[in-house]
Amino acid sequence: MEQLASALGTVIVGVLACVAYFYGSNWLLDRVFPANAASAEKGIKNLQIAHAVRPWLFLGPALLTLGLYLVYPALDSVRLSFYNSDSTQFVGLDNYVWLWFDDGFRQSMFNNMLWLIFVPAMSTFFGLVIAALTDRIWWGNIAKSLIFMPMAISFIGASIIWKFVYEYRGEGSAQIGILNAIVEALGGDPQAWITIPFWNNFFLMIILVWIQTGFAMVILSAALRGIPEETIEAATIDGANGVQIFFLIMVPQIWKTIAVVWTTITITVLKVFDIVFAMTNGQWDTQVLANYMYDWMFRGGGDFGRGATIAVIIMLLVVPIMIWNIRSATRDSKGH
Known part of the structure; x- marks a missing residue:
């Protein structure tokens, strides 16, 4: 109850602070640049200045927060990557040379590539298929709500849930893991699934x-509903079946949206940390870049130089995809 009250109190204070800032900053701006000035010309000039300043009252805190917690750490990580473990001595490119020959980094890169191939492809495919199927049934919205529900769960929370799915108890003990219970019911032997190299990834x-x-599913469902009915009706008249309509008519018309969804999930995958940390902590050949960075940065006394170097590599992998994603979304919003 104490934690719940603390969380609730934080939310209330935060909301009240935002409201106070909204009204207070606007009140102050109107007093500094009053519209009812001594002369009409002065009043018009004050209105123009106030209109120019007002958007920055709202953008300012967000930009300050982004600069403090995103831009500055990114730039400082680049700086730290050229220093030794405790940031007291400049070592140039030594950390990057070490990274090139490090077995742990190569293992992390290999696993990240597996994640990049599997997760965006499967998530986009299942999301697209489910979006198409749920639009055809009367309880489709209920199904969509259930499928979207995991998005409301933190990665750590989801990992704990799936720990019970993969749970393994020693031989002779009752298996409480869902997967092992199914395996035993089918006559198989229970396994410690997350310790099996390669497949545990x-x-x-x-x-x-x-x-x-x-x-x-949510993004692609909206895109599917935007497809003109005339194209589907024409394909039906021409004798196309449901599968042909889906893959040859519908998918090509929402290809840009599929690409945006794919790349957005790809960015998430490149930064994946919580799931690996909670499930295996990188053991049994499941290490990924973000978890490997955490190990070097904060474990065993920490090596800020090498940890920052891995962080820079992650950033270099994410930034091009993010830029392409933003440009693609901007082109679509402008109708090009």
């Missing part, structure tokens, strides 16, 4: 697919 990926499918 896919068991972890399924968690993120489960979460991101709801996001893909």
Whole structure:
């Protein structure tokens, strides 16, 4: 109850602070640049200045927060990547040379590539199929709500849920894990699934697919509803079946939206940390870049230089995809 009260109090204080800032900043702006000035010319000039300043009253806190918690850490990570473990000595490109030959980094890159291939593809595919199917049934909105629900769960919360799915108890003990219970019911032997090298990566990926499918479904469902009915009716008259209409008529018309969904999930995958940290902590060959960065940065005394170097690599992988995503969304909004 104490934690609940603390969280509720924080929300209330935050909302009241935002409201106070909104009204207070506007009140102050109107007093500094009053519209009812001594002369009409002065009043018009004050209105123009107030209109120019007012948007920055709202953008200012957001830009300040982004600069303080996003831009500055990114730039400082680049700086730290050229220093030694405790940031006291400039070492140039030594950290990047180390990274190139490091087995742990290569393992992390390989696993991240697996995540990049599997998660965006499966999430987008399932989201697209579910969006198309749920639009055809009367209880489609209920189904969409259930499928979207994992998006409301934190990655750590989802990992805890799936820990019970993959749970393994020693031989002779009752298996409480859902997957092992099913295996035993079918006559098989229970397994410690998340300790099986290579395949355990896919068991972890399924968690993120489960979460991101709801996001893909919502975006693609909206895109499917924007397809002109005339094209589908024409295809039906020409004798096309449901599968042909879906893949040859509907999918090409929403391809740009599919690409945006794909790249958005790709950015999430490149930064994946919580699931691996909570499920395996990088053991049994499941290490990924973000978790590897955390290990070097904060564990065993910490090595800020090497940890920052891995962070820079993650940033370099994310930024091009993010830029393409923003440009694509901007082109679509302008109708090009």
